[in-house]
Amino acid sequence: MSEHKRELILAAAREIFEAEGLEGASLRAIAARAGYTPAALYFHFPSKEAIYAELLLISLSALGDAIRQAASGLAAPQEQLRAAAMGFFSFYFARPRDLDLGFYLFHGGMRPAGLGPDYDEVLNAALTAALSPITEAAEALGTSVTEANMLTADIFAHAVGLLLLAHTRRIRLFGAAPQSLMEAHLDDRLSKIGERRRREV
Incomplete structure (x- = not known):
């Protein structure tokens, strides 16, 4: 083709x-x-699923590029994690239709969805790869592999929640800026990691 x-x-x-x-x-x-x-x-x-999977892979590749670019050139793991997490948030904040694509929200609303085991496995691997700079920075901070994965999941969930509030404009109910709330969440998580490391020394 x-x-x-x-x-x-x-x-x-x-x-x-x-x-x-x-x-x-x-x-x-x-x-x-x-x-x-x-x-x-x-x-x-x-199939149409094959086309949808291709579109989603393109989107996830762009997401990964955005996250890596945001964290590039930073030496400190704390800065890398913060920048990578904000790169994830900023990508979907600027491209809400890509968020819809990733969560199968076009026309159907929120519900369990997928493209079948074969496509889902490939797409989940692509998402994991896109998020890997966050996980790697967490490990560089001294967390275990399990803790780094849990922190990545926490950041992912918090960002998506804020993005949903932002794109539906429900965030106005709280009189808060979604970017500031995301940054505050990262500050809290990084602070707790720092406190734990100081206790372990």
């Missing part, structure tokens, strides 16, 4: 997914939006 044709199909698919959700989309509709026949589309993508 030519790169131009691939980009046209993916752009058309994203429009259809945003309008109809994964369940409501069809390869026929995607083909029509892209200007191709369904047969031509089937030749390159076996």
